[in-house]
Amino acid sequence: MDAIPFDPGMSALFQRTNLPDTASPATLSASDIVKTMVDKLSLELLDIKGNKSKALSLVSLLQALGMALLSMTDDTIVASALGISPGSLTQDLKDKIHTELGKCAVKHSNDPDSDQSIRITNFIGSTFCYDNEQYEQSLSKYYKTKKLDNNNNGKNLADTIDSFVHDKTEGEIDTVFGHLTESQRHKVEAALGSVMNFQIDWDERFSEDDTEKGLFQCADGTFINNVLMMCKTEVLNVATDGNFAAIAKEFRSANGEDLKLVAIKPRKSSATAINNLNSETINHLIDKLKNVEMEVELKLPKIDITNSCNTELLDKINQVLGTSIKAQDLSKLGTQSDDQLHIVQKIKASINEKGARGSIATAAVDIGRSLFIDPICFDFNCPGYIAIVDREGNRLLELVIKDGQFLVHDGPPMVTDSYVAFKG
Structure with missing residues (x-):
């Protein structure tokens, strides 16, 4: 017997129901604020109306974006990115928002002794001599951020991060900065990023x-x-x-x-x-x-996604959220006023008869000018x-x-x- 296709008149069970109304801004919780931001970003970054296939990991992107927001001292810019009024951004709400943004990293932190199908490692690398213990503690608390050592190893920061990502993805992703020239690589001064791996099998293959x-x-x-x-x-x-x-x-x-x-x-x-x-x-x-x-x-x-690379995420994020996040806004990180900020995401993944496999690297990168x-x-x-x-x-x-x-x-x-x- 032939299979029955989805039909608009199939049954009352499948008829359209009204979508729930969204809460007013005044009543939004931290989870509401993050969900609203996710919904704004998701299909716009995927370019749902375009003609080309696109890949995106919002889970990975939110780690880098959340760490970038945590690096800011100007609450006006933070509130603008979150789509709320600056006066409503209390310290308690900020704490809850970062808890929400970083919860996947906390849940799936890359513990080598655990048998996890999803592993997330967030990192910070910087050539700046910033000295802010509370900032580093907050990064660790909310995002489980690992500080990369770039001292006396003969590498520039881009090389150090590429080596770290290569190691954490077991060679699946060779470089985060393949789109940069050699001169630009030497001008990478700071990066906040996330590496995610997943290997999951179907319940029924x-x-x-x-x-x-x-x-x-x-x-x-x-x-x-x-x-x-x-x-x-x-x-x-x-x-x-x-x-x-x-x-x-x-x-x-x-x-x-x-x-x-x-x-x-x-x-x-x-x-x-x-x-x-x-x-x-x-x-x-x-x-x-x-x-x-x-x-x-x-x-x-x-x-089969062999090498999806998006280097223009920040411009699109600023456009979608109606804000303007710049390198100088990440003041806790020690960025300079004339630096350039970029967000890049690389994805290698597959979905086949066995299940799904993937490695994803995302980084917010500060590049110095120069029935x-x-x-x-x-x-x-x-x-x-x-x-x-x-x-x-x-x-x-x-x-x-x-x-x-x-x-x-x-x-x-x-x-x-x-x-x-x-x-x-």
Whole structure:
């Protein structure tokens, strides 16, 4: 019997419900403030309306951004980045906000003696001779930040950080500063950063024997006919609204971690419908995924991110948050007024029949001038959204798949201008 596709008229169970109203700014807690900032950044940094695939780790980015905010003495700038009034930023609220921003680093601190599937190591490196014990204690308290030793080792700070990241990712990421010239590398004067590794297996693995070639429609309207699709029929959490369908596939639990892959796609295959996805809908669907389990005929593309590098994150963050964070604002770190601040993120990750693997490095860098019987079908065959989400809703990795950049093909990509049914 053929699988039943997601249909807008399927059942009252799947009809659109009103999204909850957001709280007024006056009533926002630290978690509300951070969540609002996350929602603002997520899809804008992923460029959901663009034509290219993008990868992002907000969990890793928030470590660097949080440490940067902790390095500021001007509460006006901090409040602006957080989207609240300066008068409401009490010391108690600041403490709670940094607790919220750094909680993933505290929970998944890189303890070599523990058997964790997620490991996060935050670091600070600086050529400045700052002497602020309370600042370092706060970095350690909220972000478990490790201070890198750059004294008398014959390396510039960029070399020291690259060596540290290479070691922590076991060689998966060679360099954070590959986009810099040799002259610029020697001008790296300080960096606040985060290294994250994850290695998680599916609760129910895909069989490699069931992986088959499938069709994927790109955002520009072309089709790739030989994308490798992992196929499995199993009971999954599902959710829909009037426009989108979502599934959640569980990863195997380790040390109490509760991780799942969430995939969201248009209910009707389309090259452009994903452009209408917003944070409210994502949060609504993720929350709704807890309620319904159904047998699903799942087709999910294999993902391979070999070297995603975003060096322009700060400009986009300033634009989205309506602020202007500059190097001189990180005064506790000892930055100079004419320095340049950049935020860079590098990602290497894969999602395959066994599970998900990834290494991510993010750094804020100061550079000196100078219910149905029949299975339903979820065929991820057009532009869509994928995230790895923990129990609290933190998104370890987010992807917008718009083209074949992150997809694994059977041989060279076979691109056509229109739909061509695959046979063979």
